[in-house]
Amino acid sequence: MENVGIYVHVPFCRQKCRYCDFPSWAGLGEAEAGRYFDAVCLEIKAFAAEHGRLPAGTVYFGGGTPSYVAAGYIGKVMDCIRECFKLPEAAIEASIEANPGTLTDAKCRAYRSMGLNRVSMGLQTTSDRGLKALGRIHTYADFVASLDLLVGAGFENISADLMFGLPGQTLEDVRQDIDRLTAFAPIKHISCYSLKIEEGTAFDTLYRQGKLPLPDEGLERQMQHAIIDGLAENGFEQYELSNFARNGWESRHNSLYWVMKPYVGFGLGAASYYKEERRTNVMDMEDYCALVTQGKAPVLEAHTLDAQEKKGDFMFLGLRRMCGVDDADYRELFGSSFFEDFEEIGSLVERGLLTREDQVIRLTPKGQDLANQVFVAFV
Template identity: 40%
Template sequence: MESNFGIYIHIPFCKQKCFYCDFPSFAGRERLIDSYLAELSREMELTALKYGQDGKMAPYTVYIGGGTPSLLDTAQLARLFSAANEHIRFDQVAEFTIEANPGTLTKDKLRLMKASGVNRISIGVQSFDDNCLKKIGRIHRAGDAIECIKLAQSLGFYNISLDLMYGLPGQNMDTLKQSIEQAIALQVQHISVYGLQLEDGTVFARQQAMGKLQLPTDELVENMYDYIAATLPAGGYNRYEISNYALSGYESKHNSLYWQDVPYLGFGAGAHAYWQVNRYENPTNIDAYMAMVRRGEILSNIEEKVDEKAHMEEFCFLGLRMTKGIDKEKFRETFNKDIYAVFGDGIKEMLDKGFLQEKDGALSLTTIGMKYGNIVFGAFITGE
């Protein structure tokens, strides 16, 4: 098994579906949790037997995401951790993250997480404004989020990440500023900030189609973006990826693997894997996923066979997401080609426009380029 890889474990259960969410997550299916955990364990076991060493996988990072992993009760969480321990060697794991949502996290669950080796918690806050939280369908209120962050800190978690959003219905510059200031005041180590995207199949997409969704104007959203991009670095949070900011040394190791073309395995419904240069996707439907594992199938559903052309494009798209950019030497080592020989025209155009910069052997987005990332990504399509 490759030594440098990540493991993602998906828990697709949520108390309620947020209005913007198109992730593989389901409300009202909690009765499936116990059988789901059994199949998750089986999927890890089969994978470890096939690709592991001595029947165990030895990754660099482990990330339990969702959905809402903290919706599991303590006994279910204990089963999840014990299954992970059975099939994963944790001695080389540098970062073990779990996602949690306010309103589902308790002292007992946090204690169990800590005792099970979790060293990073990622909390879905989205906003510290109650009106906004209600309008996006979150189950918690701002006070719950503050309480659960402080509780985690009091129990010895020193690597906490918050997710925030901007461009939300009911959000204005004042409430956005208050959320960013509150996040900084809580002294968390990592902050991810995502702009609202209207995704098909969501409550928001339906409201939009009926003309019932009131969003901030494009100008206001742009001002919010500029405020975030200026304020978080001024508060000590380095922007190391388009949407991610961290105190020095607290950049997410797991997510950085995704952006650096490193393989990862994914377990659970809707989980993705990037393994031996192919991309795989498990069925999103929980029943279909469990049936797949019962048939003994793992890494069976190829989402994309990554040929060299697609690999070069993805290598660049992902590299550009990080402020350190695309490592030109690593490109040469990976593909045995100079990046200018493949994307030279597009690179020159983006350099001329001031969207791209070249320094320290890397090509990276400028501040303005980050804002218009999609235009720059378009320059890294081979077009053959």
């Protein structure tokens, strides 16, 4: 039986960042937290009762800020996962997102003792000015201190998130971020994202008021290229549009998403892809807890992919990876060739957005810059 990935959403954080539109809330009441994590465990147990004790190869706690809550809550959910899924203890990748300023030595050691072995640090930038603009609670010094705590607790697999295209950010700021981060040997993986102004966020309000000094498109493109080049020069291979890793340290959990492997999500707003169905949980805390407590699935929407949708997802998700997509894999899954099913491929190659090597197609550097123009051909 094929392994699944497990995602658990932790919707609590100390302070809502100005760009964030994820289902999360600042502040944490002990009663509210207890009720929420009880509901998450009930949801996990209900899934196991319906589908059996499935084997799982990865676990990922995302947020929100999972490191903001008491470690005991995370441990409780890990115990429940072990009870309801078959975990290969020696080979599992078990990750937790953490923000600098929320970690302690005791918390880091508790994570290791409960079996977590990978941490994704929400750094975003090494510039204290930039961090303040984003509404982050930490400084760069806090990040360095948190990194020391994680290493001291025995973590070897540490990732860091970087953002670019930030208010007032310069190309030199981005280069400084790369130089600083790649100098840390414990950092094995870096995820890089451009700032997106999401509706309903504090940044959205400022943007509409003309009070958000963002880099123009040309400068943002330069930043993206500086990141790709700078990371490559320092031993980080780009293996996906937004993700870079030292050799052998790619994220196994996130890789599931790009190759259409099954994953199940638990908690508020969590997404799943299982038995060809994409499912998203409700976003309201009261609705979620009430539904799970009543023994009902806390589903906001569910959709079973038809054959054409599966083919499209295989293509645009697979093309996010630098290795591209192989027609042999496509034929094995669907019994046809993607060169026949998607006539647009020829045009994309002619326009220099895709390159073809025998039966494999992948994005060109130009295609990476204009990836959305490529993906729209498959959806």
